[in-house]
Every structure is written in C-alpha cells, then in structure tokens.
Amino acid sequence: MIETLRRRPGLQAALLIFPAASFLVVFFLMPLFIVVAYSFLERGKYGGVVWSFTLENLQRAVDPLYFNTFLRSARIAGLTTVICLLIGYPLAYLIATQSDRRRNFLLLALMIPFWSNFLVRTYAWLTLLRTNTGLINVTLMGLGLIREPLPLFGNDFAIILGLVYGWLPDMVLPLYAALxxxxxxxxxxxxxxxxxxxxxxxxxxxxxxxxxxxxxxxLVFIPSLGAFITPALLGGGKSLMIGNVINNQFLAAHDWPFGSALSTIMIGLMLLATLAYFRLVRRRG
Amino acid sequence: MSASYAVELVSVTKRFGEVVAVRDMTLRIPDGEFFSLLGPSGCGKTTTLRMIGGFEMPSRGEIFIGGEPQGYRPPYQRPVNTVFQSYALFPHMTVYENVAFGLEMRGVSREDIRRRVAEALDMVRLAGMERRRPSQLSGGQQQRVALARALINRPKVLLLDEPLGALDLKLRKAMQLELKQLQHRVGITFVYVTHDQEEALTMSDRIAVMNHGLVLQVGTAEEIYEHPNCRFVADFIGETNFLHGTIAGRRQGALEVTLDVGGTVLAQAGQDIGRGQPVTLAVRPERVRLSPGLPGGEVNALSGTVEDVVYTGVATTYWVALGQGERLMVRQQNEQIGAGPVAERGEKVTVSWPVDAASVFAQASEAQAQAAPEAGA
Structure with missing residues (x-):
C-alpha cells in the first residue's frame, strides 16, 4: 500500500485532497448549483418550486426596485471596506512594528470581541445607538449637550458602523501579515x-x-455585501440591504426561485468584484 | 572642521539602552579615500556607518559630512548614499526604476534621468538589463544594481555595508577589484564596512580596526599589518605568533625581551616599556626563517622541534614546539618545485627572525584595553 503510494505521488495527492473535496462538493457546490438552478424555475404555492423553466425571476431581480437595493448594498459594503482600510492600515502598521510580546498582545486584543456571539454584540450596539432609549442619546441629552436625539439608529450610518465593527479584524489581519x-x-x-x-x-x-x-x-466587502443581521437590527427595519430582501424571499414570501435569482446575481457581482480587484493588484504589484 | 574631509566624526558615542555600541569615536576621512571599518561582528562598525547615513543618531558627539555638521538630519537630507548588505533593491520595480529612484525623488527631469541611468548601468556593465526585475538577476548583478542606484546620485560619500558578504568566493574576489577600480574612476569617498580582514587589506587606502565599540588603530594596510599597535590588531589582521616574556632592558635602540620559553630576543620598541614589565611578542609566521640544526649564535634565534608540516600549495606551514606549551607557526614560500620540506616532523630546528619583524605589547595596557569596553557592555 505504502509502496504503491510512493510510486504514484498523484494518487497520494488525490487521497489527501479527497476529504476536503468531497465535503465541498456535497455542502458547497451542490447547494450552489441548486440555487442557480432554482433561479430558472417557477415558484410553488407554499414554498418549494415547480419544475418548469422561466426567465421571469431574473428579469424581476434586475427591476429597478430590487436593483437599487443591490446598488445601495454595494455602496454600503464599499464604504465599509474603505473605512475598515482607513482605520485598519495604521492599526496593522502599529502592530507590525511592535516587539514580539506586544505584537501578540495586540493581536489577541483584536480578536477578543470574537469570543462572544455576533448577534449578541450587534444587540449591544442596538442598546447604545437606539434613538430615544439608546445609551449615547440618553447620556448626551441628560448632560444637556443636545436637545433632540442624534440620528444614530435605523439608517445607513448605524449599519456601516455595525459592519465596520464586525469586519475590522478581517481587514487588519491580512494587512498585518503583509506589513x-x-x-x-x-x-x-x-x-x-x-x-x-x-x-x-x-x-x-x-x-x-x-x-x-x-x-x-x-474579506470585508463580500460579507458586508451579503450582510443581513446587521441591517436587520441596526437598520431598524427601515434601512435594508439585499441580504434582507433575499432572507425575506425565502422565509417570509416563500418565493424560493426569486430569492435564488437574487442570490445568483449577488454571487455574480461578488465574483466580478473579486476578479477586478485581483487584476488591479497584479498590475500594480 | 576643514572641508577637505569627506567625513569627520568627533567624539561620537552611541548607546542602545545600557549597551555602548560606539565609544567616543573620532575619525577623519579625507576626500576621495577608500576607507574601511574593520572588526568582528558587534564591534560597532555597522552602527558607525548607520550614524553617518542618518539611520541612527549619535547619543553624543557630532558627525560632519563635507565639513557640514549633520545634527539630526534624516537620511534623505544627507549627501551620502548607501549600498546595503542585502542590497535592498525594490522588488516591485524594474532595474531602471530602481536606479532612477534617487534622481526621481530629487525632481531631475525625465530626459536627464534616462541619460544618467544609461550611464550608470553602463558603468556597472548592466546595459540592456533595464526591464528586468531584481528577482531575475544573479547575486552579482543585484549587487551592481545597488551600486548603480547609489552612485547615480553622485554622493559626497558612498557607504557600503558588507556588500560582498552574500557572494561566493570567486565573485567576491572579482568584485573587490572592480569596486576598487570603480572608486578610482568616480573619485567618490567610500566608507566600507567589513569583518573580512583580507577584503579590507585588498581594497582600502586606510583601515580603522574596531573592537568593542573602540577604534584601536587607523592606518594603511601595511601599517596595521606590519606595525599593529596592540595584541587585538596583530591577532585580527592576518596570522600571528604570540610569545610571552619580560623586558630585560635596551640594546642597540631595541628592546631586549627574555622569553618565558628561554632565550633572549630583540624587538623594535613601539611604545616605551619599562624593565621587568611582562610583555607579549607578536611575530608573523612568514617572517620567521627555519633552518635545520641548532642555533649558531645569530640574533633572535631559538631552537625547537618540528611538530607538524602542512603543505598548502603556495607555502608550507611548520609548527615548531618551543617548550612550555608554546608553539610557533612558520610559513615558508614554496619557490621551487620539488624542493621538499626544509625539515621533517620530529627534527630539531632553529627558528629566527629579523629584529624589526616582531612587535612588543605591554601585557598591562592590553588588559586595560580589553577590560575597559567590557565594563561598559
């Protein structure tokens, strides 16, 4: 057995890659294929799909009503990425130029927020930002610094703040590695x-x-684009992103094909954005 | 502060926390000189170079370049350029962009840059390599790009930090000559850091030998080789025999030394050493003559037994036991083919050397010179 492996390094590589490959095929490629396939099917009455081909879902998905949500989500994700970069680059530079001990301490400090659940942390922001009962507005009004509550909640500002908070470490770590x-x-x-x-x-x-x-x-742009917990909680139900629309299509409207169509378009957009970015970097680097 | 000095260090000390890297250093390097800082690792030679370049600031003292005090000027405001040990070529730029970088930063026009880059690459024999990336070049080529990138700026002083360390022996020898010729051609002052004594002797007009942050001796290659002023220099430069003895007196303007192994020899007095003082005598192996048989009354002759004979091509090395555990290395040039060794192992021989071939160091002053820096380190 071992002799056979030594003689055939190709077989050895195949064996090594088999567990990961089979996992990804079953739990990633298949669902992805299903999502793309559903985009071309008709909706069933109570969820599910009817097996008949249609382009209607994709046409509806590029309707201005939804396409604007795409654009808005892309803008929010783009802003989140830029802000993460502006905050993260100096931070990564600082960490990279410290002595080994302080470096490890700072990296640990960066990771500590991840020890608690993302949903819980987002709720924590909610209690800080809420318009009338949030800690920040209550404090500032109590101190007499402002008369009207600041618009900290239920808007793009709150969403971007939440997303920057959530994804900043994902920006800092690769920057730190590069620096x-x-x-x-x-x-x-x-x-x-x-x-x-x-x-x-x-x-x-x-x-x-x-x-x-x-x-x-x-690493920041892609999860920000598809975010739905952060806009659902901090957007206050008024400010939505494409992730929320997709979520609603599956869980509330029971329109799986349309949700799939929106997902397919989003995956396409992410793929394009990623390719464009790598192109840019390769040309400059 | 005369302007005829390219570099002048006045009482420069550099501390890193508790550690004194360079101690009260005063050095004057005239315009156009090839000057080497030579010493073992950790002796402070690189720190000295980095202070001249502006990468480190002196804790005390002042550095003048072209007669101008540098104070706390950053590197980009100093009229010097550096060839780094690892070359530090910009990996994301082509050879052309690397060499052009300094001129570009100083706002030189595009046409002038193009002309001067071509000249600089010609000078280091790299014409035609403009579009390559550093990663596509051999070590020797990278080295020459680093040289071109520094020299194109026509600095007052070029600083070189062990630039040949990463090259193989053959290439290193070739580059030593090339560097020396290049320096003659451009007429720029070179300050060269190395731990390789042979490299320093080959290339330098003058050499400063350093140890423990102190400059021990400054002189031409010949001066420091033939007349080392302390045991460390004698030991570090080339190969040397050390014999221990006591000053017996003066004779014919020379010092008379009674050796611990027995016998009395004469030596040139570099410093005034009193009678009865313990001393160390240094003799170069190639200055010692070896002859069969017992001494016949000539000056500076000792008897011994051949312990080992090693043939090394150009020369043959003999190890001669003098008794009391002291051994003398003797190197005889092999001038004729088939002459064979002068003496065989186990043979009784006479070793002798001219009076001016030996240097004498007082053991006390030597102890001081070595103890002082250690106290600070």
Missing amino acids: SRLDPSLLEAASDLYAPGRRVFTRVVWPLTLPGVAAGSI
Missing part, C-alpha cells in the same frame, strides 16, 4: 535615496502591501 513581511531595509533604502516619509509610503510601503490590501478588502 510584517516588509523588509525594513527597503524603507531605509528609499529614505537614503532622498524620499521623505510620505513618498517612502506611496512608492514602497503601499505597493508592496497591496496584496494584503486586496485580501483584506475582499
């Missing part, structure tokens, strides 16, 4: 060659960490 791999003598060389700090950053640090920027951005 800690950076050879410090390259920065010294740039400085030696008359580049002031600003240009050391734009010409050397930034281009060499672009792969980290791309990885972090994708």
Whole structure:
C-alpha cells in the first residue's frame, strides 16, 4: 500500500485532497448549483418550486426596485471596506512594528470581541445607538449637550458602523501579515535615496502591501455585501440591504426561485468584484 | 572642521539602552579615500556607518559630512548614499526604476534621468538589463544594481555595508577589484564596512580596526599589518605568533625581551616599556626563517622541534614546539618545485627572525584595553 503510494505521488495527492473535496462538493457546490438552478424555475404555492423553466425571476431581480437595493448594498459594503482600510492600515502598521510580546498582545486584543456571539454584540450596539432609549442619546441629552436625539439608529450610518465593527479584524489581519513581511531595509533604502516619509509610503510601503490590501478588502466587502443581521437590527427595519430582501424571499414570501435569482446575481457581482480587484493588484504589484 | 574631509566624526558615542555600541569615536576621512571599518561582528562598525547615513543618531558627539555638521538630519537630507548588505533593491520595480529612484525623488527631469541611468548601468556593465526585475538577476548583478542606484546620485560619500558578504568566493574576489577600480574612476569617498580582514587589506587606502565599540588603530594596510599597535590588531589582521616574556632592558635602540620559553630576543620598541614589565611578542609566521640544526649564535634565534608540516600549495606551514606549551607557526614560500620540506616532523630546528619583524605589547595596557569596553557592555 505504502509502496504503491510512493510510486504514484498523484494518487497520494488525490487521497489527501479527497476529504476536503468531497465535503465541498456535497455542502458547497451542490447547494450552489441548486440555487442557480432554482433561479430558472417557477415558484410553488407554499414554498418549494415547480419544475418548469422561466426567465421571469431574473428579469424581476434586475427591476429597478430590487436593483437599487443591490446598488445601495454595494455602496454600503464599499464604504465599509474603505473605512475598515482607513482605520485598519495604521492599526496593522502599529502592530507590525511592535516587539514580539506586544505584537501578540495586540493581536489577541483584536480578536477578543470574537469570543462572544455576533448577534449578541450587534444587540449591544442596538442598546447604545437606539434613538430615544439608546445609551449615547440618553447620556448626551441628560448632560444637556443636545436637545433632540442624534440620528444614530435605523439608517445607513448605524449599519456601516455595525459592519465596520464586525469586519475590522478581517481587514487588519491580512494587512498585518503583509506589513510584517516588509523588509525594513527597503524603507531605509528609499529614505537614503532622498524620499521623505510620505513618498517612502506611496512608492514602497503601499505597493508592496497591496496584496494584503486586496485580501483584506475582499474579506470585508463580500460579507458586508451579503450582510443581513446587521441591517436587520441596526437598520431598524427601515434601512435594508439585499441580504434582507433575499432572507425575506425565502422565509417570509416563500418565493424560493426569486430569492435564488437574487442570490445568483449577488454571487455574480461578488465574483466580478473579486476578479477586478485581483487584476488591479497584479498590475500594480 | 576643514572641508577637505569627506567625513569627520568627533567624539561620537552611541548607546542602545545600557549597551555602548560606539565609544567616543573620532575619525577623519579625507576626500576621495577608500576607507574601511574593520572588526568582528558587534564591534560597532555597522552602527558607525548607520550614524553617518542618518539611520541612527549619535547619543553624543557630532558627525560632519563635507565639513557640514549633520545634527539630526534624516537620511534623505544627507549627501551620502548607501549600498546595503542585502542590497535592498525594490522588488516591485524594474532595474531602471530602481536606479532612477534617487534622481526621481530629487525632481531631475525625465530626459536627464534616462541619460544618467544609461550611464550608470553602463558603468556597472548592466546595459540592456533595464526591464528586468531584481528577482531575475544573479547575486552579482543585484549587487551592481545597488551600486548603480547609489552612485547615480553622485554622493559626497558612498557607504557600503558588507556588500560582498552574500557572494561566493570567486565573485567576491572579482568584485573587490572592480569596486576598487570603480572608486578610482568616480573619485567618490567610500566608507566600507567589513569583518573580512583580507577584503579590507585588498581594497582600502586606510583601515580603522574596531573592537568593542573602540577604534584601536587607523592606518594603511601595511601599517596595521606590519606595525599593529596592540595584541587585538596583530591577532585580527592576518596570522600571528604570540610569545610571552619580560623586558630585560635596551640594546642597540631595541628592546631586549627574555622569553618565558628561554632565550633572549630583540624587538623594535613601539611604545616605551619599562624593565621587568611582562610583555607579549607578536611575530608573523612568514617572517620567521627555519633552518635545520641548532642555533649558531645569530640574533633572535631559538631552537625547537618540528611538530607538524602542512603543505598548502603556495607555502608550507611548520609548527615548531618551543617548550612550555608554546608553539610557533612558520610559513615558508614554496619557490621551487620539488624542493621538499626544509625539515621533517620530529627534527630539531632553529627558528629566527629579523629584529624589526616582531612587535612588543605591554601585557598591562592590553588588559586595560580589553577590560575597559567590557565594563561598559
């Protein structure tokens, strides 16, 4: 048996990859295929599908009513990504330039929020942000600093805040990895060659960490685009994202084919965004 | 502070917390010189170079470049450029972009950059490599890109931090000569850091030998090789025999030393050492003559027994036991084919050397020189 494996490294590789591959085929590729297939079927009366081909769902999904929700979600996810990058880059730089011990401590601190459930943490934000009973508005009004409650809740601001909070570590970790791999003598060389700090950053640090920027951005953008817990709780039922619409199609409207159509379009958009980003990075890097 | 010095360090000390990396260093490097900082790792030579480049700031003292005090100027405001140990070429840029970087940062026009990059690449024999990435070059080629990238800026001083360390022996030898010729051609002052004494001797106009953050001796290759001023320098540069003895007096303007192994020898007095003082005598192996038989009354002759004979091509090395555990290494040039060894193992021989071939160091001052830095470190 072992001899056979030694003689046939291809077989060995196949055996090693088998568990992961079979798991993904059953639990990822099949459902994905089902979702795409459902997009072309008609809805059943009480959920489920009727096996007859139609393009109606996809046509409905690009109707302005829903397409605007797509655009709005993409804008929110894009803003979330940019804000995560603006906050995360300096933070990752700070962590990467510390001594080993402080580095580990800071990375741990970054992960601590993940120890509690995402839903619970989002509820915590709810108690802080709520318009009339939220801690922030109550405090500020109690102190007499404001007369009217600030619009902290039930809008895009609240959603973006929640998403940034939730996905910031996913931005910081790849950036940290990229920055800690950076050879410090390259920065010294740039400085030696008359580049002031600003240009050391734009010409050397930034281009060499672009792969980290791309990885972090994708890791933040994709879950933000499909988010539904955060907009459901912090959007206050008024401000919705495409994730909520899809959620409703499956659980409330029992229109599985239409929910599938929306999902298929979203998967397509994510694929395009990811490809575009990698293209950009490869050209610059 | 005369402007004829390219680099001048005045009482420069550098501390990293408790550790003193460079101690009260004063150095003057004239314009156009190939100057080496030589010493074992941790002796402070790289720290000195980094202070000149502006990557570290002195804790005390002042550094002048071209007569101008540098204070706390950052690297990008200093008229020096550096060739880094690992070359530090920008991996995301082509050879052209790497070499052009300094000029671009200083706002030189596009046409001038193009012309000067072509010149610089020509100078290091890399014309035609403009579009390559550093990862597509050999170690020697990367090294030359690093040189071109620094020299294109026409700095007052070029700083080189063990730039040949990563190359194999053959290439290193070739690059030593090439660097030396290049320096002659461009006429720029080179400050070169190395732990390789042979490299320093080959290339430098002058060498500063460092240990424990102190400059022990500054001089030409010949000066520090032939007239080391302390045991450390004698030991670090080339190979040396050390014999222990006591000053017996003065004779014919030379010091008379009674050796612990017995016998009396004469040696040139580098410093004034009093009678009765314990001393160490340093003799280069190639200055010692070996002859069969017992001494016949010549000056500086000792008798011993051949312990080992090692043939190394250009020379043959003999190990001669003098008694009391002291051994002398003797190296004789192999000038003729088939001459064979002068003496066989176990043979009684006479070893002798000219009066000016030996250096004498007082053991007390040596102890001081080594103890002082350790107290601080």
